[in-house]
Amino acid sequence: MxxxxxxxxxxxxxxxxxxxxxxxxxxxxxxxxxxxxxxxxxxSITTNEGKLSFQAAWDILRSNAYLQPLKNSMLLGLTTGILATIIGYVFAYALTRVDMPLKGFFKTIATIPIISPPFILSLSMIFLFGRNGLITNKLFGFEDSNVYGMHSLVVVQTISFFPIAYLTLTGTLAKLNPAVEDAALNLGASRARIFRTVTLPLSVPGILSSLLLVFIQSMEDFSNPAVISGNFSTLAVEAYRTITGMYDMRGGSLMALMLLAPTLLAFVLQKYWLSGKSFVTVTGKPTTSRQQSRDPKLVWPLFAFCMLVALTIILFYGTVLVGAFVKIWGINFSFTWAxxxxxxxxxxxxxxxxxxxxxxxxxxxxxxxxxxxxxxxxxxxxxxxxxxxxxxxxxxxxxxxxxxxxxxxxxxxxxxxxxxxxxxxxxxxxxxxxxxxxxxxxxxxxxxxxxxxxxxxxxxxxxxxxxxxxxxxxxxxxxxxxxxxxxxxxxxxxxxxxxxxxxxxxxxxxxxxxxxxxxxxxxxxxxxxxxxxxxxxxxxxxxxxxxxxxxxxxxxxxxxxxx
Amino acid sequence: MSERDFSARSSNVSLLHLTKKFRSLDGSGEVTAVSDVNLEIQAGELVTILGPSGCGKTTTLRMIAGFEYPTSGSILIGGRDVAMIPPNKRGLSMVFQSYALFPHLTIYENVAYGLRVQKLPAAEIRERTQRALDLMQLTPMAKRYPSQVSGGQQQRIALARAIVIEPSVLLFDEPLSNLDAKLREYMRDELRKLQKRLGITSLYVTHDQSEAMAISDRVVIMKEGRIQQVGTPREIYAFPQSKFVADFMGKANFIRVNVLGLDGESARIDIEGTQFTVPRAGKAGPGTGPALLVVRPEALRLMPPAADQGRAALRGRIDRFTYFGNIARYEVSTENAPLLIESYNPEASSVFEEGRK
Known part of the structure; x- marks a missing residue:
C-alpha cells in the first residue's frame, strides 16, 4: 500500500x-x-461573535417557518419524481419496445425541456390557466382561477423533468439483454406476462435511479417555485427570500443545509448504491436484434400517450411563442414587435x-x-x-x-x-x-x-x-x-x-x-x-x-x- | 534505398535483478510479478519471452517500455540506465497486442505520428514515412483510416509506425494473437525477415511456443515471475533444464529412470530392468541415482513385440490411436509411465491399432 x-x-x-x-x-x-x-x-453553527453554538440552529429547526418549506420541498420532489418517472417509463418503453410511427419526432420533443430557458413552462401555465388564462378564462369562463400553488408546480416540474426520467430509463431498457425477454417469449409467456415478470423487475434499478434524479432536480429547482408557487413555500426559494428579503444570512444558510442534506443523500444513493445493482449487461455490441411489438392493442394506446405528451409540450412552448407577439395577454391579442x-x-x-x-x-x-x-x-x-x-x-x-x-x-x-x-x-x-x-x-x-x-x-x-x-x-x-x-x-x-x-x-x-x-x-x-x-x-x-x-x-x- | 537506415540506433539491453511487486487485488498484501530477472539482449538480436499467462512476461516488457516502474533492479539500454526515464524519452517502439492504431488518423498520419512528435523537418517526415509505407506495402491505402483496412494490414501499419522512428529497441506484445491461424504464420515469417534485414534489437512476448520457436534467436522461458531457462530454440527444446520447460515446450514423456553411469556426452540408464544409453542433457544434470528422463514423442518408435530381439525396448499396450494424416499419435501405457508416441509419415511405416500389446 x-x-x-x-x-x-x-x-x-x-x-x-x-x-x-x-x-x-x-x-x-x-x-x-x-x-x-x-x-x-x-x-450555521457559529454565533455572530464567532463562537461555536448550536442554539441558533436548534431554534430554527424547531420553528415551523423552516420545517414547512422542508416538508413542502420533499412532498413536491416525491410527487414530481413519481409522475415524471411514470411518464418517462411509458415513453421509454414505447420508443424501445414498440414499432410505431413518429419515433424521431417524439425523441426530439422529449429533449426540448432539457435545453430550454427557465420560467418558460411557468409562464405558459400563467398564460393558459391564470386569471386571464386562455383555457380557464377564455375557454371555460372562470373569473377567479388560482394558478399559483403546488398543483401548478407539479405540472410544470413534471413536464420539465420527465425527459431526465425518459433518458435514464431508455438507457436501462435499451441495454437489457433482449435474449432474456426472448427466452421468456420462447417459454410461452405472453407480452403482458413478460413485462410483469421480466422487463419490469429488471428495470427497477433504472426506475429508482430516475426517481432519485428527478427528486434532486425538483428539490433544487428555483425558477418555477419562485414565480408560480404562491403560498406553497419551497426551501430553495425561501432561502433566497430569507437572505435578500429579511437579511437573515444565518437562517438562509441553515435552509441551504436542510436543502443540501436530502439531495446529497439521494445523490449518494443513486451513484454508489444503485449503480452496483444495475442489471444492464454491457457487451460492447449494440443490440440490434430486439424484436419490436406490432400488436395494435399495445401500439396505438402507447402512440396516443406519446402524442398526448408531445402535444402538451408543443402547447406550452407554442403559447409562449405566441405570447411574445401579443400586446397584453388575455386582454389585447393584437400583434406587436414591442x-x-x-x-x-x-x-x-x-x-x-x-x-x-x-x-x-x-x-x-x-x-x-x-x-x-x-x-x-x-x-x-x-x-x-x-x-x-x-x-x-x-x-x-x-x-x-x-x-x-x-x-x-x-x-x-x-x-x-x-x-x-x-x-x-x-x-x-x-x-x-x-x-x-x-x-x-x-x-x-x-x-x-x-x-x-x-x-x-x-x-x-x-x-x-x-x-x-x-x-x-x-x-x-x-x-x-x-x-x-x-x-x-x-x-x-x-x-x-x-x-x-x-x-x-x-x-x-x-x-x-x-x-x-x-x-x-x-x-x-x-x-x-x-x-x-x-x-x-x-x-x-x-x-x-x-x-x-x-x-x-x-x-x-x-x-x-x-x- | 537502404533499409539499413532504420537500424542505425540498435542497442543492446541488459536487465539486472529486475523485480516488480504489485499490491494484491484486495489491497492487503503484495504480489511479486517479476522476481530478480537478469537478461542480456545483444544488439540486433530477437529474444522472445515465453510463458503461461501471469508469468510476468508482459510486466517485464512494460517495464522496459517504461509503462511500469520497477520496484528494484535496473534496465540498461545501450549501457544507459533508463529505469527513471519516462517512456517517451527512451527511444523505443512497441507493437501492441491490439495494435493501438489511432482511429482518428489516416494510415499515413499514423505512421508519421512519431516523427511529427519529434518535430522533424517536414521533408524528412515525408521521406521517411513514405519509405516505411513502401516497405510495408501500405502506400496504396495511405489515405484510408485504420478501421477501413484488414487485420493483416492493421498489423503492418502498427509495424510501420514502430520502425519509422528508428527505435533503439523494438518491443512486441503478443502482436499476432488477433490474427487467424494462416495469416498469423505468414505475418510471423514476414516479421522475422524484416527484423533480420533491419537488424533491430527486438524483445518479443508471446504465449505461443511455436511462434517463439519460429522467430527467435533466443527464447526466455518464464514462470511465476522467474526465468526458468534461456537458450536458442533448439537448446530449449532438445535440452530442457526442468520438467516445466520440457512440458511447456512441445509435448514430452517423463520416464522414471535410474542413472547407472555418466560417460562424456552420454549416460547409461536403467528403466525397469532394461539398460539404455541416451545423450546427456546439460552439464548440470544429475549424477547417478534416480532421475526423470525426458523423451519427445517423435523420438520414440513403436515395434511389434516380436521385432525387439536384441534391441533396448519397453513393453506397453496401445490405449488410443489418433490419425492426423501427417502424424499418427499413439497413447501407450507401460509399467513405468503413460507414453505419447508420434510417428511421422505413418503410411510409409506401419500403422498399429488400438488394443495391441
Missing amino acids: RENTRLSVAHLVRDPVLLFLVLLVFTGLILFIILPLYKIFAY HFKYVMTLGWTPLRNSVILALASTPIAGLLGMIIAFLVVRKEFPGKRAMEFVSMLTFAVPGTVVGIGYILAFNGKPFMWTGSAFLLIMAFTFRNMPVGIESGTSTLIQIDRSIEEASTILGATGAVTFRRISLPMLKQAFFSGLVYSFVRAMTAVSAVIFLISPRWNLATISIFSLFEASKYSDAAAYIVVMIAIIVVAIGVLNLLVGLLGNSGTIASGGSSERA
Whole structure:
C-alpha cells in the first residue's frame, strides 16, 4: 500500500504536466466546491461573535417557518419524481419496445425541456390557466382561477423533468439483454406476462435511479417555485427570500443545509448504491436484434400517450411563442414587435452579459471535464477517488446552496470576488462540468489504453498525447459537455441570483424581474430570444467540434478482427 | 534505398535483478510479478519471452517500455540506465497486442505520428514515412483510416509506425494473437525477415511456443515471475533444464529412470530392468541415482513385440490411436509411465491399432 503511494507520487514528480494538472484541479475543487460548502456549515453553527453554538440552529429547526418549506420541498420532489418517472417509463418503453410511427419526432420533443430557458413552462401555465388564462378564462369562463400553488408546480416540474426520467430509463431498457425477454417469449409467456415478470423487475434499478434524479432536480429547482408557487413555500426559494428579503444570512444558510442534506443523500444513493445493482449487461455490441411489438392493442394506446405528451409540450412552448407577439395577454391579442424591441434595448445588456459569461465558461468547463475524466480513468495519483467524488458532487448541490456558499466564502477578504465576472464564470464552470466528466469517463473506459501508450512510446509527452490522441477520440463526449455547459450557463438562475451585480446582471435574472413586475409578454419575448441564441450556439459548437479532428470510428482503435 | 537506415540506433539491453511487486487485488498484501530477472539482449538480436499467462512476461516488457516502474533492479539500454526515464524519452517502439492504431488518423498520419512528435523537418517526415509505407506495402491505402483496412494490414501499419522512428529497441506484445491461424504464420515469417534485414534489437512476448520457436534467436522461458531457462530454440527444446520447460515446450514423456553411469556426452540408464544409453542433457544434470528422463514423442518408435530381439525396448499396450494424416499419435501405457508416441509419415511405416500389446 505505502509502496504504491510512494510510486505514484514518484510518477507525479516525474511528469510535471500531470503534477500541475492534478494540483490545478484539486485547487479548483477545494476553492470552488469544498470551501463554500464548509463555509455554510461553519456559519450555521457559529454565533455572530464567532463562537461555536448550536442554539441558533436548534431554534430554527424547531420553528415551523423552516420545517414547512422542508416538508413542502420533499412532498413536491416525491410527487414530481413519481409522475415524471411514470411518464418517462411509458415513453421509454414505447420508443424501445414498440414499432410505431413518429419515433424521431417524439425523441426530439422529449429533449426540448432539457435545453430550454427557465420560467418558460411557468409562464405558459400563467398564460393558459391564470386569471386571464386562455383555457380557464377564455375557454371555460372562470373569473377567479388560482394558478399559483403546488398543483401548478407539479405540472410544470413534471413536464420539465420527465425527459431526465425518459433518458435514464431508455438507457436501462435499451441495454437489457433482449435474449432474456426472448427466452421468456420462447417459454410461452405472453407480452403482458413478460413485462410483469421480466422487463419490469429488471428495470427497477433504472426506475429508482430516475426517481432519485428527478427528486434532486425538483428539490433544487428555483425558477418555477419562485414565480408560480404562491403560498406553497419551497426551501430553495425561501432561502433566497430569507437572505435578500429579511437579511437573515444565518437562517438562509441553515435552509441551504436542510436543502443540501436530502439531495446529497439521494445523490449518494443513486451513484454508489444503485449503480452496483444495475442489471444492464454491457457487451460492447449494440443490440440490434430486439424484436419490436406490432400488436395494435399495445401500439396505438402507447402512440396516443406519446402524442398526448408531445402535444402538451408543443402547447406550452407554442403559447409562449405566441405570447411574445401579443400586446397584453388575455386582454389585447393584437400583434406587436414591442416586446422584442424592449429586449433589444433595455434588456440588451443582461443578454449580452449572459452570452459573454456562458461563452467564457463553456470551454473551461468542457476542457476541465475532459481533463478530470482523463485523470480519473487513465492516471494514478493520490486522492484520485476524492477528486472523482468531489467533481461529481456539484450535480447534487442545489444552486441556491452554491450561491449562498459563494457569498460566504468570497464576499470578504482575501477574495472580494462577489459581483465579479470571474466568480460567475467559476460558478458556471464548476456547476456545469459533471455531464462532461460523465460522458468523458464512459467514453475513455471504452477506448483501449494502449492507444495512448502507443503515442507515449513514439515520443509524445502527456500533454501532446492528450491533445492529439485522447481529446479527438473524446470528441463526442467533449461536444455534449460543451453544449450542456453552455445551455446551463445561459439558463442558470438559482446560483447566480446571489452573485450578480449591477455591472454583471444576467438575462435569466432580468426575466425573473419581469415576472415580479407581471410583464409577462416581455418575459416571453426574452425567452424566445434566448431559445434562438441557444439553438444557434449549439449549431456553431457542433461545427467547431467537427473541425477539431477528422472522423474515424471511435472506440474501435484495435483490430476489427479481435475475438 | 537502404533499409539499413532504420537500424542505425540498435542497442543492446541488459536487465539486472529486475523485480516488480504489485499490491494484491484486495489491497492487503503484495504480489511479486517479476522476481530478480537478469537478461542480456545483444544488439540486433530477437529474444522472445515465453510463458503461461501471469508469468510476468508482459510486466517485464512494460517495464522496459517504461509503462511500469520497477520496484528494484535496473534496465540498461545501450549501457544507459533508463529505469527513471519516462517512456517517451527512451527511444523505443512497441507493437501492441491490439495494435493501438489511432482511429482518428489516416494510415499515413499514423505512421508519421512519431516523427511529427519529434518535430522533424517536414521533408524528412515525408521521406521517411513514405519509405516505411513502401516497405510495408501500405502506400496504396495511405489515405484510408485504420478501421477501413484488414487485420493483416492493421498489423503492418502498427509495424510501420514502430520502425519509422528508428527505435533503439523494438518491443512486441503478443502482436499476432488477433490474427487467424494462416495469416498469423505468414505475418510471423514476414516479421522475422524484416527484423533480420533491419537488424533491430527486438524483445518479443508471446504465449505461443511455436511462434517463439519460429522467430527467435533466443527464447526466455518464464514462470511465476522467474526465468526458468534461456537458450536458442533448439537448446530449449532438445535440452530442457526442468520438467516445466520440457512440458511447456512441445509435448514430452517423463520416464522414471535410474542413472547407472555418466560417460562424456552420454549416460547409461536403467528403466525397469532394461539398460539404455541416451545423450546427456546439460552439464548440470544429475549424477547417478534416480532421475526423470525426458523423451519427445517423435523420438520414440513403436515395434511389434516380436521385432525387439536384441534391441533396448519397453513393453506397453496401445490405449488410443489418433490419425492426423501427417502424424499418427499413439497413447501407450507401460509399467513405468503413460507414453505419447508420434510417428511421422505413418503410411510409409506401419500403422498399429488400438488394443495391441
